Amino acid sequence: MWPHLEELYLSDNDITELLRPEHVLQTLKVLDLSNNHIVQETVLEISHLPCLEKLNLSSSGLSVIQFRDASAGNKTASFPALKTLLLDDNNISEWCVVNELEKLPSLLHLSCRRNPLLQREKNPETVRQIIIARLSGLEQLDMRQVLSDERRGAELDYCKMFGLAWLKAGGHRDPEKNHPNTEFMSEHPRFLALLQKYGAPEEGELKEQKPFALKNQLLTITFVCPEDSERKPIEKKLPGSMIVQKVKGLLHRLLKLPGMELKLSYTCSKMSGREIEIDNDLKPLEFYSVEDGDRILVRWS
Structure with a gap:
């Protein structure tokens, strides 16, 4: 019906399942599916839309997203043009979901407010810093710009925060001996890249969290x-x-x-x-x- 449609708003429509658009919606740039309880396994059916730049999946019951075509540290072929992703008011409770978002090749803006993951830390600024450190290309988080100073601080904090876990997992300050186990690397896929960027944190900076x-x-x-x-x-x-x-x-x-x-x-x-x-x-x-x-x-x- 609309071969040149660029924006489509379908919030609050009781949509539960998504099917792969074949020969339709190929010009779509903005898609709003908020407030539809979507079967999350079907979300990737729309990941082949070549022009999609903004996707709103807020209040859609989402708890997991996985791009199986790319290993940690690599980019997925899914959502090739996606710059803005809204995931507010979902059931995201694991950091592995944020790690998966790092595989998106074009992601610049993310909103993920009011998810269980964010309630774990008492300080919302700490959560913000961890998300920034895990997502290398992010320019805006929860409608707030990510400035270069904030990114640098967040990435340095991240190295200190998980530095002890890195050492326990087989990490080492000598690059030739630095071989953390696969479990650590799947939990912290950006960690080695951050060490290359800033160097390993000093031992005095790796403090156990005080009571x-x-x-x-x-x-x-x-x-x-x-x-x-x-x-x-x-x-x-x-x-x-x-x-x-x-x-x-x-x-x-x-x-x-x-x-x-x-x-x-x-x-x-x-x-x-x-x-x-x-x-x-x-x-x-x-x-x-x-x-x-x-x-x-x-x-x-």
Whole structure:
């Protein structure tokens, strides 16, 4: 009936099964199937549409998606043009589904709010970072742009977060001995690529998750301004869970530097002579392994 149709909206239509479109809908760019309880095994029947750029499968009962034509780290032939995928309000509860989405060759925008997977972590920002780290091409997640700084922070965090699991699975800092088992690689298919990009995390950065009770302990921190010798060091007790952005806000008030761009780094007694940059405003101090008695260096421009 419509040989040149480009957009088709079919939400709330009690559609349950999809059949492969043969010689029809080949010009389709946008397809909305939200609020239809679809038999998920039939979703791939529409994956051959050559021009499909945006697909809405929100509230469709989806829990699994699998591209069997491509192994981890490779791209699927399915959905060749798909840039935008909406998966809000489904039953996705496993990280392997996100790993499968990395196989999509053109995916740029993803929305997957209100899925059971996201309820696992208490902090929604942590979930966001893990998704960004697992999906290399993502430019927008849940309607928020993924900036290059956020990607870098997310990927570095990911390496630290799963670094101990990598070592236990047979990973090694020496590239020639770095052979993690297939179970780890199927769970974290991007991990080796991230190690190539950033290098293996230092052992001091691979900390076991601390029990919750320790997270609220106060750290005695000395703030030093190395480029302004007239300013005396300031000592403060701060919770390890305090995020860097709030620390900068406190320093703006203490140092009377409103509007200045602050750059923070820290030194600790364990690694004398080494200065570690604190480069992500959304991370807590404990993420950087800042400990009681450490000095934070404050510079501004």
